[in-house]
Ligand SMILES: Nc1ncnc2c1ncn2[C@@H]1O[C@H](COP(=O)(O)OP(=O)(O)OP(=O)(O)O)[C@@H](O)[C@H]1O
Ligand SMILES: Nc1ncnc2c1ncn2[C@@H]1O[C@H](COP(=O)(O)OP(=O)(O)OP(=O)(O)O)[C@@H](O)[C@H]1O
Ligand SMILES: [Mg+2]
């Protein structure tokens with residue numbers, strides 16, 4: 085079972101869009117895929133139209149009030165472990181109750197879970213407790229970033245955090261840095277991408293996810309891109325990413 | 334002195350870009366403008382090339398270890414109260430030291446500050462303690478949002494938070510909702526904008542900030558858009574926003 089955590093503390097870099105559509109593309113190859121929404125803003129949950137009223141979510145799973153299976157939401161081709169705003173309170177509670185080893189909370193809660201080939205975790209735009217839980221759970225990070233200037237500073241911070249986590253004794257790999265929302269018409273995108281490849285060489289995916297409005301439209305239909313526009317470039321790019329991820333494993 | 338807090342818990346909606354460029358456009362009309370970076374990721378600080386090593390920042394001002402003036406960084410046409418990663422620790426400390434009235438921390442720290450016509454506060458992508466401090470400080474919210482599906486859910490949450498704050502006795506106005514990163518070529522942008530105007534009528538600015546790569550390039554030169562590309566549409570849109578903000582006051 086391969087676990088991947090999608091992380092970038094900078095906002096709006098394509099984390100949720102990547103978790104959903106990489107998940108869908110892996111599932112299209114016949115793999116069993118679980119997507120975990122670790123964001124109290126529950127963007128992943130909402131973009132797939134998952135309702136959580138009166139149901140267990142990842143918050144109850146983290147505090148061990150519910151089994152993972154109780155909170156799963158089965159879509160035709162993907163399983164979702166959904167989130168809700170309650171997760172913000174749960175994060176504070178876990179920090180109080182286990183101040184010295186809270187980063188292990190997700191790992192503990194999902195220990196022994198079977199039945200999936202891939203588990204992909206979507207993180208909030210921060211490097212706080214929830215993101216730390218996500219990182220320690222998988223030990224394997226996919227970092228989507230917008231090919232713009234502000235992205236590069238953010239990357240340094242995550243890489244600094246990775247170093248700290250390794251020094252604390254948790255293994256951590258950078259599965260890959262994913263240029264997202266790539267605007268083929270501007271030189272800025274190209275300049276940032278070139279800079280990335282020069283400085284971080286084989287840590288940057290070959291695949292870039294190009295700007296494509298269908299990726300922004302799909303959530304309005306509660307669909308992933310392969311269901312919404314299977315022939316478009318959003319689908320093409322995420323299928324290419326899935327192939328790269330499979331080759332790495 | 335007018336105070337404005339730029340807020341949206343959704344990531345990457347143009348908060349920092351708006352704080353910088355609305356500030357610059359107001360300053361161009363002869364007003365004295367202070368920009369406060371309330372994000373531990375310090376995007377505003379970095380996008381204007383402000384160095385904070387060995388210097389006081391908003392974190393030390395919040396804990397009253399420094400006067401606001403000690404932390405100010407004067408640019409030719411704007412004053413910055415910069416941030417640094419230390420602010421994440423400061424947020425936790427303030428929550429511990431004043432658990433019942435921490436939302437007042439920024440208001441207290443900047444009380445009696447003179448010399449500015451406008452103070453604009455840039456918030457992180459969350460509705461946590463720092464954002465709450467920013468909201469209570471000004472009582473006047475500017476909400477930039479990306480004209481895409483995911484933006485609408487986020488808006489409900491902020492409006493819910495506004496209601497809660499008012500019920501707690503703090504006055505709070507929505508200065509305006511600002512459609513950002515508006516892609517003139519797609520119907521999605523238009524549909525989301527129309528939906529906004531139908532449901533929230535006079536709460537939505539007339540001005541929309543259109544997608545313009547120069548807005549993403551300017552930070553790489555540590556410049557605001559009026560210095561970087563004064564004749565472009567990024568500058569045009571933020572000048573129009575400044576006029577609307579001035580009329581409202
Ligand atoms: N390649 C793309 N082309 C066009 N739009 C995109 C693309 N990728 C993402 N988007 C849109 O950009 C917005 C931000 O993307 P997304 O929500 O995936 O980012 P995020 O990193 O999860 O944000 P947050 O930090 O708030 O969690 C969304 O409206 C999404 O639909
Ligand atoms: N109108 C626009 N046209 C093109 N690019 C833009 C526009 N507005 C902002 N950007 C770019 O989009 C990215 C996100 O914008 P910005 O950092 O201002 O958002 P934010 O809401 O402050 O993000 P965060 O939630 O991480 O604080 C930046 O790289 C910025 O340069
Ligand atoms: Mg997200």
Ligand SMILES: [Mg+2]
Nearest residue numbers: 348349372376
């Ligand atoms: Mg910002």
